[in-house]
Each structure stands twice: as C-alpha cells, then as structure tokens.
Amino acid sequence: MxxxxxxxxxxxxxxxxxxxxxxxxxxxxxxxxxxxxxxxxxxxxxxxxxxxxxxxxxxxxxxxxxxxxxxxxxxxxxxxxxxxxxxxxxxxxxxxxxxxxxxxxxxxxxxxxxxxxxxxxxxxxxxxxxxxxxxxxxxxxxxxxxxxxxxxxxxxxxxxxxxxxxxxxxxxxxxxxxxxxxxxxxxxxxxLRRIEPAWGRAGAWLLLFLLFVQIALGGLVAGSKAGFTFNTWPLMDGALVPAASTLFAGTPVWENFVDNVALVQFNHRIGAYILFAFALWQMLSLRRAAAGSGAAKRATAIAGLVLAQSALGIVTLLLVVPLWAGLAHQALGFTVLAMGVVHVTRLSTGTPLA
Structure with a gap:
C-alpha cells in the first residue's frame, strides 16, 4: 500500500x-x-x-x-x-x-x-x-x-x-x-537528482506486490511455526515437491493453506523462488533498457537484497530458527520492502522536485 x-x-x-x-x-x-x-x-x-x-x-x-x-x-x-x-x-x-x-x-x-x-x-x-x-x-x-x-x-x-x-x-x-x-x-x-525514465513502472509495481505476498506467506510460516519443521533444503520431505498427501493432509482443503505446516512452508519457498526470478528479470531488463539510470541501479540493489534474503531464509531454516537468524530474516525482509517502495515511488513520480 x-x-x-x-x-x-x-x-x-x-x-x-x-x-x-x-x-x-x-x-x-x-x-x-x-x-x-x-x-x-x-x-x-x-x-x-x-x-x-x-x-x-x-x-x-x-x-x-x-x-x-x-x-x-x-x-x-x-x-x-x-x-x-x-x-x-x-x-x-x-x-x-x-x-x-x-x-x-x-x-x-x-x-x-x-x-x-x-x-x-x-x-x-x-x-x-x-x-x-x-x-x-x-x-x-x-x-x-x-x-x-x-x-x-x-x-x-x-x-x-x-x-x-x-x-x-x-x-x-x-x-x-x-x-x-x-x-x-x-x-x-x-x-530527485534527475528525471527517471517511466519504463519499468509496471514491473516495479508487480515486484512490490510479490514482496507483500511473500511477507504474508512468511507471516503464516511464523504463525504456524512451520519453520521448525522440514529443516532441509533444497529438498523438502525428501523431494523438491512433497507428495500431495503431505501438502493437503487436512480437510477442508483451504485450511491446509494456513494450518498445514508442510503446505505453508512450501508456499513460502515457492514464493521466494518466484520473487527472486522476477527481481533478477527486472534487473536485467532495466540494465539493458536504461543502463546507468537510477531505476536500473535500484533494481540491481533489490535483486541483490532478495538473493541475500533468500540465503538468510535457508540458513534460518537449516539452523531451526535461532533467535538471531529469525530476527535478521524479518529485518532484511522489511529492508527489501522499503527498497521496493522507493523504487515504485520514484518511477511513479518521475519528475524532479526542484
């Protein structure tokens, strides 16, 4: 918002x-x-x-x-x-x-x-x-x-x-x-120090949306304590994609998305992969279309932060959520969010103040 x-x-x-x-x-x-x-x-x-x-x-x-x-x-x-x-x-x-x-x-x-x-x-x-x-x-x-x-x-x-x-x-x-x-x-x-190109505005908004989705999925992980289970990576329950009987063990089906620790954690993992892939795509696109611009530099910084956040999330999972790692993961997540907001706002304003 x-x-x-x-x-x-x-x-x-x-x-x-x-x-x-x-x-x-x-x-x-x-x-x-x-x-x-x-x-x-x-x-x-x-x-x-x-x-x-x-x-x-x-x-x-x-x-x-x-x-x-x-x-x-x-x-x-x-x-x-x-x-x-x-x-x-x-x-x-x-x-x-x-x-x-x-x-x-x-x-x-x-x-x-x-x-x-x-x-x-x-x-x-x-x-x-x-x-x-x-x-x-x-x-x-x-x-x-x-x-x-x-x-x-x-x-x-x-x-x-x-x-x-x-x-x-x-x-x-x-x-x-x-x-x-x-x-x-x-x-x-x-x-603004200089005029921002309007190119990439839609991508910046989509990236911000994905950031909010990933934060919400992280909230479900925290609330259900899903991070204390399936503490391996990249496999989960011995497979890249756990069996449907594991992901949808509960009834009704929709409750699995908030109460089943397997599906909750799996969704957070998939969200991280999608977010990083999109951040990487936006970085490459902006660097190709508007090399040297503020938008390209921000997109590069965001992609780097998303990669660091993903790595920290893996460490947090493998170590079974020690306090320092859990807090660092949450703090870095909001740092990435702040960068995403700045990115969108700059591209949406697009004109120097003075």
Whole structure:
C-alpha cells in the first residue's frame, strides 16, 4: 500500500525537510517495532499480557504485589495451563518485558505520528489533499494496533497456546502497509537528482506486490511455526515437491493453506523462488533498457537484497530458527520492502522536485 502520486511533481522541497525527517523517524520506529515483534514471537512472549489497556497499560508492575497480580492473570491463560505450567515468576518477567516493550514501541509510534500530524495540520504545512492522505495513514496505524489486540485475544481463547496464524499474518501485513505508506510519502517529498525514465513502472509495481505476498506467506510460516519443521533444503520431505498427501493432509482443503505446516512452508519457498526470478528479470531488463539510470541501479540493489534474503531464509531454516537468524530474516525482509517502495515511488513520480 504505497502512496504513488501520479501528478507531474511533488510540492517544492523547500520547507518540507522537517516533514521528511519526521516520516523517516516514524519509518525507523516501525522497523524496530517489527524486529521487536519478531523477538516477542520467537521468545513466546506475545501472550504474557492478557489485557489491552491503551493508556494505563503503559505502566509496568512496580511492586511485588503488582507482579504477583500480573502473573496470576497469566496463570489463568490457556498458554500457561497447557504449555508453561512450570513457569516461575522470574521466567514470567522475562516474557512480560518483551511484550511490554513491544507495546511501548507501539504507543511511541502513535504519539510521534500524532504529534507530527498535528503540527502539519495546525501550521497548514501541506495542501489539503496531502494532509488528508497523512490522516488516512494515521487511521491505518490505529487499525494496525487494533489488529494487534485482536491477534493477542485469539491466543487467549480456550485451548489456544499461541495466536491464530491468520491474525498474526494480518498484523504483520498491515505493519507492512503502514511502513510502506510512510516510506512512499517520505520518498515522494525527497528531491530527485534527475528525471527517471517511466519504463519499468509496471514491473516495479508487480515486484512490490510479490514482496507483500511473500511477507504474508512468511507471516503464516511464523504463525504456524512451520519453520521448525522440514529443516532441509533444497529438498523438502525428501523431494523438491512433497507428495500431495503431505501438502493437503487436512480437510477442508483451504485450511491446509494456513494450518498445514508442510503446505505453508512450501508456499513460502515457492514464493521466494518466484520473487527472486522476477527481481533478477527486472534487473536485467532495466540494465539493458536504461543502463546507468537510477531505476536500473535500484533494481540491481533489490535483486541483490532478495538473493541475500533468500540465503538468510535457508540458513534460518537449516539452523531451526535461532533467535538471531529469525530476527535478521524479518529485518532484511522489511529492508527489501522499503527498497521496493522507493523504487515504485520514484518511477511513479518521475519528475524532479526542484
């Protein structure tokens, strides 16, 4: 979900340096939020706080009694009763701080975005159309927070020991939407050094679409813990393509796409192959049609990043998802997404600001 404004040019860059810095700061905070969210998931911390209190929840337990109360709330959750019944208070504090930190980052992002938007609105620093887009982006951020709580609530239902994979995927994907919108707006406000060729615009959009699809497929892998199974490459279950009885073991058929770890992982693998092949094709096409252009250079960088991301994904799989590899894989994935958004936005703007 990028903001690619097709009008001839963005407003003059003069006076917008502060807005650009604000947007890049928000994008950086979202990037950190995604990485911390990955750590929260991999450490099993996401269900440690069982209530959603947007304001008062910012205050952590400050006394032994407060810690005992929070721990007692967690002890009533299905995850504790079915999975962590031997957990002590010290262990609970470890997972609590991860989730608390994740939520604090969410609050910080909301406050930073709201403060910047109010300054722009009250000082009338941008035309009404662009201000309305920034407002819509703020609504998207609020929706993302709401989806986060819906995701957590799904893991607190009877019999659940983790959040629902589909809801985790929605949470991650909408984080990608907001991140992409911020990157796109900041890029749109950044002056071009030279005019970009329009050639390759459709390919850039398709590449961005494939990036979002791959992020969503990665969310399903994370949510179903599919990365902890079939830890071989390039073969999977002894074959390049596992047997249909393995990929479609469950019923109804559609549930295999979100709950069957074999099919979920296989789809993520296929998505990586398709994404790399297309990124490579676009790089070669742009280097042939517009050699030396900014578009060709970006396409080359994106293809290199996709290759690195694929290699890191293989390492993560073979090592059975150690924390450092899982976080690096997620971080690099959003780095590639940022590059894809910049690529699309530059090709869609196509005219220097000044």
């Amino acid at each position: 990028t903001i690619a404004l097709d009008q001839p040019a963005a407003p003059a860059a003069t006076g917008h340096a502060g807005i650009r810095r604000w947007l890049w700061a928000v994008a950086f905070l979202v990037f950190v939020m995604v990485v911390v969210g990955g750590a929260t998931r991999l450490t099993g911390s996401g269900l440690s706080i069982t209530e959603w209190r947007p304001v008062t929840g910012a205050i952590p337990p400050l006394s032994d009694a407060a810690w005992a109360l929070e721990f007692e709330k967690y002890r009533l959750s299905p995850q504790f009763q079915l999975l962590n019944s031997g957990m002590e208070l010290a262990d609970f504090k470890f997972i609590y701080w991860w989730e608390w930190g994740h939520r604090q980052l969410g609050r910080l992002i909301g406050l930073v975005y709201l403060a910047g938007f109010l300054v722009i609105l009250l000082r009338r620093q941008m035309p009404w159309r662009e201000t309305a887009i920034l407002f819509a982006m703020g609504l998207l951020l609020g929706l993302q927070g709401t989806i986060g709580w819906i995701m957590v609530a799904s893991g607190l239902q009877p019999g659940m020991v983790a959040v629902a994979p589909v809801k985790l995927t929605l949470h991650l994907t909408f984080a990608g939407f907001f991140f992409a919108s911020v990157i796109a707006f900041a890029t749109w406000l950044t002056p």
